[in-house]
Amino acid sequence: MQNLIQLHGISKSFRLPDGSRYQALQDVSLSVRAGEIVGLIGRSGAGKSTLLRSINLLERPDHGTVQINGQDLMRMPAARLRSAREQIGMMFQHYNLLHNLNVYENVAFPLRLHERLNAPRLAARVRECLDMVGLADRAGSYPAQLSGGQKQRVSIARALASRPDVLLCDEPTSALDATTMRSILATLSNINLALGVTIVIVSHELAALAQLCHRVVVLEDGRIAEQFDPADTASLRVTALGRELAYYRSESGQACSREGVQHV
Numbered sequence: 446m447q448n449l450i451q452l453h454g455i456s457k458s459f460r461l462p463d464g465s466r467y468q469a470l471q472d473v474s475l476s477v478r479a480g481e482i483v484g485l486i487g488r489s490g491a492g493k494s495t496l497l498r499s500i501n502l503l504e505r506p507d508h509g510t511v512q513i514n515g516q517d518l519m520r521m522p523a524a525r526l527r528s529a530r531e532q533i534g535m536m537f538q539h540y541n542l543l544h545n546l547n548v549y550e551n552v553a554f555p556l557r558l559h560e561r562l563n564a565p566r567l568a569a570r571v572r573e574c575l576d577m578v579g580l581a582d583r584a585g586s587y588p589a590q591l592s593g594g595q596k597q598r599v600s601i602a603r604a605l606a607s608r609p610d611v612l613l614c615d616e617p618t619s620a621l622d623a624t625t626m627r628s629i630l631a632t633l634s635n636i637n638l639a640l641g642v643t644i645v646i647v648s649h650e651l652a653a654l655a656q657l658c659h660r661v662v663v664l665e666d667g668r669i670a671e672q673f674d675p676a677d678t679a680s681l682r683v684t685a686l687g688r689e690l691a692y693y694r695s696e697s698g699q700a701c702s703r704e705g706v707q708h709v
């Protein structure tokens with residue numbers, strides 16, 4: 446498998462109210478192969494979201510390069526960057542749905558914005574995405590009429606509408622109960638298997654990530670402290686979080702198997 450995402454020497458600092466700067470990422474390099482599911486874990490403030498958001502330049506690194514499919518996003522003019530970003534879907538903790546639009550229109554929204562599909566093709570694409578997340582029968586519902594898990598499914602469908610190569614997930618389950626969390630992660634696993642979409646996910650759900658991810662990256666103080674395949678339980682883990690995750694894997698909590706779990 447080739448590298449789909451290639452971050453090299455990424456650094457990012459934020460300006461604080463007192464005028465000083467906080468170094469959120471320091472010289473981070475990360476490669477993600479096409480079709481991989483990579484989990485980013487770390488204590489609060491370790492830089493997980495900043496790293497995830499650097500992949501589509503929602504946060505623009507101060508230094509380093511961000512390549513997707515061999516193309517350097519940092520050097521792209523605005524118009525090309527906009528079109529490159531269509532290959533990178535994103536979902537957030539609080540869904541970010543448009544409340545005045547129904548489910549169908551929420552999923553159609555990015556297509557209307559970026560793609561010139563005729564009405565039947567647009568409808569087919571939206572149906573296909575809603576089918577994938579098990580919500581074909583809720584196309585006419587409004588976000589306020591849906592559970593948290595259903596809202597997150599809509600946001601998955603919306604993220605997939607542009608047929609992206611990459612799906613970035615920023616704590617997609619932290620507002621959900623344990624059963625719904627497992628079901629959402631199982632849906633992501635199924636989508637990865639069915640479509641080959643590369644997934645990078647930030648989450649604090651170590652047990653679930655141990656089952657879902659092909660690779661887990663541990664961030665500490667804005668740096669990568671270690672990375673490993675959670676299925677490789679024999680190798681030594683150098684961070685406390687790495688050891689904790691290994692425990693969940695060896696306990697075989699079966700929180701969410703890669704082979705998929707039924708929608709709940």
Ligand SMILES: Nc1ncnc2c1ncn2[C@@H]1O[C@H](COP(=O)(O)OP(=O)(O)OP(=O)(O)O)[C@@H](O)[C@H]1O
Pocket residue numbers: 459460461467468469487488489490491492493494495496
């Ligand atoms: N826009 C910003 N302005 C100032 N500081 C920021 C900004 N965004 C992030 N930070 C700081 O950068 C550090 C890394 O933030 P980030 O959100 O990446 O951490 P995280 O690992 O995702 O944390 P959490 O698990 O709590 O979401 C934190 O100390 C945070 O306060």
